[in-house]
Amino acid sequence: MPGNLKDRRGAGRHPAEALTCFCRDVLTSLGVPDEDAAVVADSLVRANLEGKDSHGISRLPIYAKRIRECRISARPDICIDRDGAVLKVDGGNGLGQVVSYKALQAAFPVARETGIAAVAVRNSNHFGAASYYCQMACREGMALIATTNSPPGIAPWGGKRAYLGTNPVAFGFPTRREPPVIVDMSSSIVARGKIILAAAEGREIPQDWAIDEEGLPTTDAEAALRGAVLPLGGPKGYALAVAVEMLSGVLSGAAFGPHVNNLYKDGDPPANVGHSFILIDVEHLMPLEEYYARLERFIREMKSHPKARGTEEILYPGERSYRTYMNRLREGVTLNPSLKSMLNDIGRACGVNL
Structure with a gap:
């Protein structure tokens, strides 16, 4: 891709093509066939592009670990x-x-x-x-x-x-x-992957996302993972x-x-x-x-239905994700420092550069 990536995309942003190649190369180094690795890489990076970061490249380290342990079959x-x-x-x-x-x-x-x-x-x-x-x-x-x-x-x-x-x-x-x-919706009020991501980044979560082991609302992501996520819409x-x-x-x-x-x-x-x-x-x-x-x-x-006060546009399901996809495809995907460190670690272990 021409030009300086930092200048064109801003510090910390990575082009989708580079992330896809990285995912694919990590997986093939672990024995996953090329075609299968391409499917997994495409799925993960597509999730990042659509703003579903909890289902994106952040999952690659655990996939790789379990393949190494033979808890997931590479072939x-x-x-x-x-x-x-x-x-x-x-x-x-x-x-x-x-x-x-x-x-x-x-x-x-x-x-x-x-x-x-x-x-x-x-x-x-x-x-x-x-x-x-x-x-x-x-x-x-x-x-x-x-x-x-x-x-x-x-x-x-x-x-x-x-x-x-x-x-x-x-x-x-x-x-x-x-x-x-x-x-695309979880039965829970939020995808558990978002709580996993918050725990990995040391962030608090909203109080209405989960309960701890005693059944009490919590903002502690680690406590939430030990407890339970609340269902969407209660019963x-x-x-x-x-x-x-x-x-x-x-x-x-x-x-x-x-x-x-x-x-x-x-x-x-x-x-x-x-x-x-x-x-x-x-x-x-x-x-x-x-x-x-x-x-x-x-x-x-x-989309032409009368809008409530303060609403600029009515979107149908899938439209917002597509706009995020097009924007991130142009601007690149931002990786937080802790995730980038994990990816660099797994890259070194597999002989692949991020």
Whole structure:
């Protein structure tokens, strides 16, 4: 890239291309095949570009550590069995992005043939931002519902100890010209990764994010990690977490609840995370041109809706993330000093320069 990066992007900012190459090279040095490493690197850096830093390159050090320890397989034996429009996937304890990418690649032709494909994944790991898979589907002209479970983070409503994961769910709908409509939300009031990031940086968290081990609200990120994240919308978020656990854990044959092992806890066995994907080929419902026309009218009407005082613009889900993506693609991604130090450490260990 021409010019001085510090002059063009400001101190501490890194171009996406450089971060992607770094991630890929670290992973391949650990035995991950080139194609698989490229998928993981693309997923992590895309999350940073969209402002989802808790699911971005900050995850690379723990992935690398667990691959070295053989708690994650660098070259998983992924088994995909088809039964009609249903795909049952054993991820072979691979990186979650690799398992999910290959599961969706296998599901696309099924959805084109039947109109829908349901994918249940077991024996996987953290798969990054769920929106990444929605974007994959949208590029194929398909809608997607994606869910995953995670280690215990949310207490059952009325409880004080974490049992359910923070269990995100995402929806993606393709558009003709605009950024795709993407809803990506955790069942918790905040993604647990944001608390992990706050703990790593020594920052306090808002008081309405989590409870400590005694079930009391806390601003201490470390205490929150020992306690539980609060569900989104109280009992509604708890119910949503249960539904995601059913789809991702119970129905898939993966671990569920406290039986999902924590990637960040030393000595734990493989995580056995579960994912579910429901892929819908839009053309089986109506011609694409009709769908796009209806969607564009829908978006136009929402964005032109009378605005509340103080609101400059109404955005649809996915629009803000896309604008952040375009801005960071131009300006680069800022890495805080502690993360940059961790990445430099892992780079030296792998013979890769950041």
